[in-house]
Amino acid sequence: MEILAKLAFAIYALIILGGALTAVSSKSLVRSLVGLIVTFFGVAGMYLLLNTPFLAFMQMLIYVGAVCVLVFFAVMLTRADGRGEEAAPVGGKRRFRALLAGLLPVAGLGAILVKHQGETKTLPVEVDLTALGSGLLDQYALNFELISLVLLVAMSGAVLLAWERKEKK
Amino acid sequence: MSALTLYQLVALVLLAVGLYGIVSRRTLVGMLIAVELMLNGAGLSIVAAAQLTDANATLGQLGTLLVMGLAAAEATLVLAIIVVVSRRFGTTEAAAVSTLKE
Structure with a gap:
């Protein structure tokens, strides 16, 4: 059975990698979004492997x-097709800087991670x-209330930002 | 290599790809997608650390739920900001949005 778990892990890791690379490198933002969805499903599979089916469900x-x-x-509110704003090729200098920004911190963290395996x-x-539910309502009730407050503020802030003021135009 | 390290490496790959995307993308929507990738990596890392060590597993799962809620709130606000920026500047390229007042 252990070999099956490793196989599932490898498949999910490949799904995550492929989806993430599509999400950041595709010229059309719609394809990029599809790559993002594939990555989400891969991470949901990882949650299932970690014996947290509730989180996998919540992830979806x-x-x-x-x-x-x-x-x-x-995506729909902006020009996102193949000739849109992301269509121009990424310059060599920009790609190099992006690679540097991505790889440098991760190389440091990865070296620490591999060296000090807990x-x-x-x-x-x-x-x-039930332990999760009672934790939300008992020990971590303040965090639960705070996240609802954050969501409320974000929602009303979004409505306020996107409101079209008619008297001005 | 232990199972915990493997999960953390997958989370690190998500972080690397997200950082690459946030620097290389031109538009705000592409940057938003890269940020979502990084948040997913953070959630996976927290859950792996909680489930595979002696740490409090309930706390880890609830923390990941918190990250998911924050990601939803962040996506809502970024959507509103993108609407405002595209209405005002006619584009969502990050380089174009460089003035406070026209």
């Missing part, structure tokens, strides 16, 4: 269901869903 519900629709609205369990912990 929140990211694929809500965030992707928001990004799709943003003790790990072979099997992930199983957390009951």
